Amino acid sequence: MRLLGFLFLIVSALLIPGFILRIKSIAAGRKGPGIWQPYRDIAILFAKGQVFSNTSGLIFQIAPAINLSCIIAAAMLLPFGRYGSLISFDGDFVYFLYILALGRFFSIISALDTGSSFEGMGASREALFSMLAEPAFFILFAALAIVTGHTSFSGIFSEYTISGDHNILIMTLIGVFVLFQSSLVETCRVPVDDPKTHLELTMIHEVMILDNSGFDKALIHISTYLKQAIYGLLIYNLITPFKLNLVFQIIIFVLVQALYAITAGLIESFRARNKMNRNPKFILTISAVAWIAFVIILILKK
Amino acid sequence: MVNYLIVLFAVTNIFFASAERISIYIRLIAMQGLLLCGIALAGLSEVNLGNLIFIAAETIVFKTVIMPYLLFRIVKTSGVTKVHRLSMPAFYNLLFSIFALLISAMIAKSMLTGFVSSVFMTVALYTLFVGLLLIVTHRLIVSHIIGFMITENAVFLFSVAVGNEMPMLINIGILLDIFAGVLILGFFGLRIRSNTNEITKLKD
Numbered sequence: 001m002r003l004l005g006f007l008f009l010i011v012s013a014l015l016i017p018g019f020i021l022r023i024k025s026i027a028a029g030r031k032g033p034g035i036w037q038p039y040r041d042i043a044i045l046f047a048k049g050q051v052f053s054n055t056s057g058l059i060f061q062i063a064p065a066i067n068l069s070c071i072i073a074a075a076m077l078l079p080f081g082r083y084g085s086l087i088s089f090d091g092d093f094v095y096f097l098y099i100l101a102l103g104r105f106f107s108i109i110s111a112l113d114t115g116s117s118f119e120g121m122g123a124s125r126e127a128l129f130s131m132l133a134e135p136a137f138f139i140l141f142a143a144l145a146i147v148t149g150h151t152s153f154s155g156i157f158s159e160y161t162i163s164g165d166h167n168i169l170i171m172t173l174i175g176v177f178v179l180f181q182s183s184l185v186e187t188c189r190v191p192v193d194d195p196k197t198h199l200e201l202t203m204i205h206e207v208m209i210l211d212n213s214g215f216d217k218a219l220i221h222i223s224t225y226l227k228q229a230i231y232g233l234l235i236y237n238l239i240t241p242f243k244l245n246l247v248f249q250i251i252i253f254v255l256v257q258a259l260y261a262i263t264a265g266l267i268e269s270f271r272a273r274n275k276m277n278r279n280p281k282f283i284l285t286i287s288a289v290a291w292i293a294f295v296i297i298l299i300l301k302k
Numbered sequence: 303m304v305n306y307l308i309v310l311f312a313v314t315n316i317f318f319a320s321a322e323r324i325s326i327y328i329r330l331i332a333m334q335g336l337l338l339c340g341i342a343l344a345g346l347s348e349v350n351l352g353n354l355i356f357i358a359a360e361t362i363v364f365k366t367v368i369m370p371y372l373l374f375r376i377v378k379t380s381g382v383t384k385v386h387r388l389s390m391p392a393f394y395n396l397l398f399s400i401f402a403l404l405i406s407a408m409i410a411k412s413m414l415t416g417f418v419s420s421v422f423m424t425v426a427l428y429t430l431f432v433g434l435l436l437i438v439t440h441r442l443i444v445s446h447i448i449g450f451m452i453t454e455n456a457v458f459l460f461s462v463a464v465g466n467e468m469p470m471l472i473n474i475g476i477l478l479d480i481f482a483g484v485l486i487l488g489f490f491g492l493r494i495r496s497n498t499n500e501i502t503k504l505k506d
Contacts, residue, residue: 158371170309172343248478279321288316296309299420 005080005233013222013229014039023265030222038221045218047166053211055115063110064212064219078233079154081249082242083141088154093141097134097274100186103223106128110127111208119198122207125276129192129204129222133185136287140178143294146301147171157237158161167300174293175238179264181286187224191269192279202276232260259292304344305421311337311459312425314401315432318452319399320392322385327374327448334455335365341462345422348466353473360476369451369483369493373444382444390439398439402431422463429456454479 018035025032052061076086077096089095104126111123145151147168148159160168184191188205200207209220237257240249274282314330314337321327339361346354377383406427410420434454436445454475461475463466 167305170306174309175311281391281396284393284396284400285316286318288319288396289313291400291403292309292312292316295403295424296312296421297306299407299410299424300305 001083002086002149005078005083006076006086007090008080008253009075009078009229009233012232013225014230016232016261017225018259019261020124020265020268023262024269027269038120038225042221043060045214048214050214050216053114056110056113056211059106060110060113061216063106063113064216064223066106067103068223070099070106070229071223074099074103075226076232077153078230079157079237080233080253081237081240081244082158084154084158088127088152090151090155092152092154093145093156094138097137100108101130101134107208107220113153114211116211118203118207119210121201122204125204126208129185129283130277132283133182133286136178136182136283136290138234139290139294140175141286143171143290143297146294146297155239158242160238161242167297171293171297172238175290176235178290179231179235179238179291180260180285180287183228183260184264184267185283185286186231187228191265191271191274192282194273197273202273215278228260228264229257232257235245235260304341304419305404307337307344308425311341312428314317314319315425315429315452316396316399318436319396322392324377324385324444324448325374326348327385327445328370328377329456331369331373331448331451334452335361335369336359338455338458338462341459342465344473344498346465346469346472349469349472353469354440357476360479364476364479364483365455373447375454376444380444381476382442385440385442386444395435395439398435402435403428406431417467418463422459426456426459426463429453429459450482454482 015035017038021033021037022035074096077086077088077092079085085092108127111119111126141156144156144160148156150156150159160171184190186244188195193204193206194202195206197203197206200210205224209217212220233253236253239256240252244252311334314334318327318329321330338360342357342361343354346357349357404425407424409427410423413423414420430453432457433449433454436449436452440446440449457478458472458475461471465472
């Protein structure tokens, strides 16, 4: 049963990007591509060969695979409702963040490895924004750990909805807000970054992968899709009552992931991307909201 | 219930530090008025009914409707829509705001008595700091008015915290609200005409 959650995560990762594309085309009044378009693109990329620039070295070649494996390792830590995760130990949310950070570190140094000034600029932005986004996640899960008395994802989510604590509604509201906004930062979506931008000067994530081609580029796209599904699963775990049976859990999971994709698609359709110098403020606001939840829980729990 | 409203109130304070448009400030002020009404209704269980209705009506009418309306009128007549003259970038403002919450929690803990809930104390102190921070870091007089109104909201929150023991304090807080609000808004509402742009030049 533990494998079930992981499989659901993979399936939702396959569907979310196409769903977001569909929402965007409906909102814009276009016919647009179908739900399976991202996978047609990936299939084409898998069939293509790779081209490596003369200036890049080994790091550039191995980074996409390391990034994807780090994200898969992080995904294994997440439980699916009352069915625990594949791997679980005390303090695994710290491991989760650092394994994601390791993947990001490799994508940053692979961008630097190409020797392109544009990619260096993108790498610097990615490093800054993820540095600012990380505290939000840490603070939120520290607050959840205080509420539940556990420090692993499985422990936190198993105790969370049945803890009987009066403050879990506050935590859920703030948690969903923080996780959703963090996911927009981590998966490089509007308003922080625009995956469809065509100017290198305004890119963040896309500018780092300009030199990647073929198989490597497919791996990078899959990593981003998995990250979206991971955040969707975290939000699902936060709002789902623990003792529900499997059918209801699956229904709620599908609804949460669909709602996540619809919201992200609508935000992308109706909201402009932030100016680059406003992004740090936007990301710090997420941490500040998480910080409020942490301080209030700390006071109430005394 | 009170705790939920207080946390939402604290969250609006965060957005004061990061917003860049006057209209967002005004909406946040209106939202704080609404939340204060809810906090007063939920928190003041021992105050008599007449007084409670008066307090709720005052916060709704004065803080949520009249003040935001007058502020919107000032914005419309003066044409000042953006907080384009910050003394420091909003990023640092936000950092100061985060530290302010930490400091308020520490002060509230050191001042803790049996009469006042520490959550009330923390958020009221935090709101006070946010109001002062807004006044110190902004150059335009419109932002100063908003900073003053946030400080007033903090005073109101303090008075609600001790309202069950000292109901007179709330009425004094409301009097301060009405006096200062009408004085300041009346003054600016009457003085500034649509064909002058003096509000964009006014500093202190």
